Amino acid sequence: MKESASNEVLLKVDKLSKYFLVKRGLWGPTFTLKAVDKVTLELRKRESISLVGESGSGKTTLGRTILRLEEPNGGRIIFEGKDITHTPVEELKWYRRSASLVQQDPYGAMPSHFTIARILEEPLMVHGIEPREERLERVYKALEQVRLTPVEDFAHKYPHMLSGGQLQRVAIARALILNPKLIIADEPVSMLDASVRIEILYLLQELQDKLNLSFIYITHDLATTRYFSQWIYIMYAGHIVERGPVDKVLRNPLHPYTVALLNAIPDPDPENRKRFREVPPGEPPSLINPPNACRFAPRCPKAMERCHKEEPVEVEIEHNHWVKCWLYEP
Amino acid sequence: MSSILSVSNLRLYYRTKKGPVKAVDDVSFELRKGETLAIVGESGCGKTSLAKALLRLLPRNVHTYEGSIVFNGTELMKLSNEEFRKKILWRKISMVFQGAQNSLNPVLKVGFQVAEPLMVHYGMNEKNAFRKAEEAIKLVGIDKTFVNRYPFELSGGMKQRVVIAMALVTKPEIVILDEPTSALDVLTQANIMNLLKRLKEELKLSYIFITHDIALSSELADRVAVMYAGHLVEVAYAETFYREPLHPYSKKLMASVPTLRSEKKLEYIPGTPPSLIEPPHGCRFHPRCPYAFDKCRRETPPMFSVKGELVRCWLYERERQ
Numbered sequence: 001m002k003e004s005a006s007n008e009v010l011l012k013v014d015k016l017s018k019y020f021l022v023k024r025g026l027w028g029p030t031f032t033l034k035a036v037d038k039v040t041l042e043l044r045k046r047e048s049i050s051l052v053g054e055s056g057s058g059k060t061t062l063g064r065t066i067l068r069l070e071e072p073n074g075g076r077i078i079f080e081g082k083d084i085t086h087t088p089v090e091e092l093k094w095y096r097r098s099a100s101l102v103q104q105d106p107y108g109a110m111p112s113h114f115t116i117a118r119i120l121e122e123p124l125m126v127h128g129i130e131p132r133e134e135r136l137e138r139v140y141k142a143l144e145q146v147r148l149t150p151v152e153d154f155a156h157k158y159p160h161m162l163s164g165g166q167l168q169r170v171a172i173a174r175a176l177i178l179n180p181k182l183i184i185a186d187e188p189v190s191m192l193d194a195s196v197r198i199e200i201l202y203l204l205q206e207l208q209d210k211l212n213l214s215f216i217y218i219t220h221d222l223a224t225t226r227y228f229s230q231w232i233y234i235m236y237a238g239h240i241v242e243r244g245p246v247d248k249v250l251r252n253p254l255h256p257y258t259v260a261l262l263n264a265i266p267d268p269d270p271e272n273r274k275r276f277r278e279v280p281p282g283e284p285p286s287l288i289n290p291p292n293a294c295r296f297a298p299r300c301p302k303a304m305e306r307c308h309k310e311e312p313v314e315v316e317i318e319h320n321h322w323v324k325c326w327l328y329e330p
Numbered sequence: 331m332s333s334i335l336s337v338s339n340l341r342l343y344y345r346t347k348k349g350p351v352k353a354v355d356d357v358s359f360e361l362r363k364g365e366t367l368a369i370v371g372e373s374g375c376g377k378t379s380l381a382k383a384l385l386r387l388l389p390r391n392v393h394t395y396e397g398s399i400v401f402n403g404t405e406l407m408k409l410s411n412e413e414f415r416k417k418i419l420w421r422k423i424s425m426v427f428q429g430a431q432n433s434l435n436p437v438l439k440v441g442f443q444v445a446e447p448l449m450v451h452y453g454m455n456e457k458n459a460f461r462k463a464e465e466a467i468k469l470v471g472i473d474k475t476f477v478n479r480y481p482f483e484l485s486g487g488m489k490q491r492v493v494i495a496m497a498l499v500t501k502p503e504i505v506i507l508d509e510p511t512s513a514l515d516v517l518t519q520a521n522i523m524n525l526l527k528r529l530k531e532e533l534k535l536s537y538i539f540i541t542h543d544i545a546l547s548s549e550l551a552d553r554v555a556v557m558y559a560g561h562l563v564e565v566a567y568a569e570t571f572y573r574e575p576l577h578p579y580s581k582k583l584m585a586s587v588p589t590l591r592s593e594k595k596l597e598y599i600p601g602t603p604p605s606l607i608e609p610p611h612g613c614r615f616h617p618r619c620p621y622a623f624d625k626c627r628r629e630t631p632p633m634f635s636v637k638g639e640l641v642r643c644w645l646y647e648r649e650r651q
Binding site for chain 1: 366372373487515516518519520521523524527528542543544545546547548549550551552568569571573582584586587588589590591592596597598599600602
């Protein structure tokens with residue numbers, strides 16, 4: 001883990017919410033699905049946040065809402081001091097250049113009939129970079145940055161001719177091509193093999209140092225977080241239940257959900273097979289009309305009466321280490 | 331412990347336009363009764379092909395399928411397809427397929443889907459088969475009323491339990507688990523691993539556990555077999571393997587595993603796994619191996635036995651016993 005690199009805040013998210021309306025049946029009633037509920041987040045320049053949660057926890061929606069790919073229903077997004085929560089899409093082109101996305105599935109994220117060069121050229125065309133020579137120069141530079149060399153060879157290939165790791169490098173090159181300040185990487189390595197995974201994560205880290213990028217690294221893999229980020233945010237059923245410096249949270253987890261996650265993840269150890277793991281039973285709750293209570297309470301081994309009735313407030317236990325749990329009420 | 335399954339020189343090549351794909355090449359190992367053998371390796375190394383070769387679930391474009399598979403003293407390769415299907419498949423050796431939880435038939439009740447192998451393989455009537463299905467479903471920790479539910483009514487973890495019930499309903503002795511928790515959440519995965527541990531004890535099962543996740547493999551493995559480009563390169567006891575693997579590939583693979591509880595620098599293996607159509611001459615790992623020397627480029631190493639472990643690497647030629 002690297003020490004915090006600066007104090008300048010790049011992105012501030014305050015009580016951000018994203019709800020979806022879902023309809024049951026053709027004439028049925030409409031429900032509110034609270035995918036992201038009052039999330040607060042702060043990211044400084046050249047730093048990384050790991051956003052950890054299980055599938056359905058809302059981590060992808062949070063990433064997409066921050067990028068304004070989803071319209072927020074409440075709260076604020078402040079990027080470099082500018083409030084962009086409700087800026088009309090037509091006036092957001094500068095933000096599209098400043099903040100980009102690397103998707104989980106590189107196979108699904110590339111049009112199969114475009115060459116790699118064409119795929120990388122697309123965002124430059126959209127943003128009116130002329131003439132073509134300049135676009136191509138930037139395409140080659142981006143390929144070089146992600147070390148797909150010799151660049152001429154890769155530029156003229158089609159997505160199906162590349163391996164998963166190579167394709168993910170193309171996805172990263174595409175995210176870099178408009179010189180962003182923030183990259184949201186949504187499970188960038190979850191489809192890759194262990195060794196390739198580490199190779200890509202090192203590449204991201206190197207690019208971050210070289211290009212002064214900030215990252216939000218969305219993942220379900222707790223074990224990689226401490227190698228590649230300074231901050232960790234644990235998300236459960238639309239809420240951030242714990243957040244803080246990655247080492248503090250992993251060494252001294254406070255929220256029962258974080259504790260459960262850490263208990264559930266094995267390190268390679270021959271003793272593992274001899275013991276059962278303590279895991280809370282059940283599955284995450286439905287996010288449709290959730291009760292105003294702790295959302296982990298039904299599975300929580302330490303749940304008290306209050307947990308089922310009232311939503312916990314966030315408490316700062318140590319400097320920057322926050323937890324949303326009634327056990328820690330001051 | 332006596333051996334329940336003994337595999338020697340197993341080969342499975344697929345025919346393609348570019349030449350045969352050597353997905354499983356000269357693979358030998360033993361599975362002991364009540365033991366879990368984990369087969370680990372990167373995607374495309376031939377793990378799933380190996381499982382399919384054991385169960386004779388072969389595609390049409392088979393080029394070569396040979397070797398010996400002895401189950402409880404019976405040579406399975408000598409059985410006709412008919413005999414194999416009637417005597418071995420599901421009854422003795424069954425399998426949990428990767429991603430099977432998403433292949434459940436959406437229009438059939440899960441009880442029927444669990445009961446189906448009994449009706450097909452044992453000619454059981456529907457009523458009896460359903461009763462057995464209820465038992466199997468209870469065994470995997472779901473309420474037996476779930477037999478009347480449809481897959482869309484179940485969560486991912488419960489669907490995976492149903493798939494495990496399907497593999498157990500025929501009372502097999504060996505269960506092949508192919509990435510049984512892929513696409514499941516961390517907590518659900520840990521719950522399924524607990525279940526598999528319990529079932530193994532209760533039903534005295536032997537497992538072949540196929541996974542790309544080294545850390546996860548240690549949840550079940552008594553021994554570990556590492557596969558690279560169609561070859562097994564190491565077969566070792568869990569105690570030695572997770573602490574000090576022998577083969578350079580195993581060492582590198584272990585170094586790429588992030589850990590929560592220990593400080594270590596992560597490494598990756600430069601280069602990519604070779605083509606299985608034209609694998610490199612000599613040792614298949616030599617182009618990526620930091621210790622490779624002349625002989626590695628010329629000759630394919632055999633499996634050397636070193637302190638009770640097997641390793642396919644010339645570095646151990648002198649140390650063998």
